[in-house]
Amino acid sequence: MAREERNMIGFTVALISEFASRYGVETRQAYAYMKRYKGLEHLRQHYAVLHTQSFADTVETMAQVCANNGGGLR
Numbered sequence: 001m002a003r004e005e006r007n008m009i010g011f012t013v014a015l016i017s018e019f020a021s022r023y024g025v026e027t028r029q030a031y032a033y034m035k036r037y038k039g040l041e042h043l044r045q046h047y048a049v050l051h052t053q054s055f056a057d058t059v060e061t062m063a064q065v066c067a068n069n070g071g072g073l074r
Contacts, residue, residue, distance in 0.1 A: 007051070008044075008047055008051075011047070011051050012040070012043060014055070015043070015055065015058060015059065015062065016030050016031050016034065017030075018055045018056075018058075018059050019034065019059050019062060019063070022059050022063075023063075023073050025073075033066060033071060033073065034062060034066060036071075037065070037066035037067075037069040037070055037071035038065060038066065038069045039062040039063075039065050039066045039069075039071075042061075042062070042065045043062065
């Protein structure tokens, strides 16, 4: 596995954990929500930019992406 892939996986795991904490849901629920409402797809497409932002900003971005795609967490 390439270094970039390992970094992306580590970042994704940490982001899902932060998202779960922020919205008071289980980590599994946060993962399922972000997957269902295209947050993880957005993360894959825009990782180069998102990983340079703070976790707080990235969590907010993920919440907005998911909301734009039908998600209801606020």
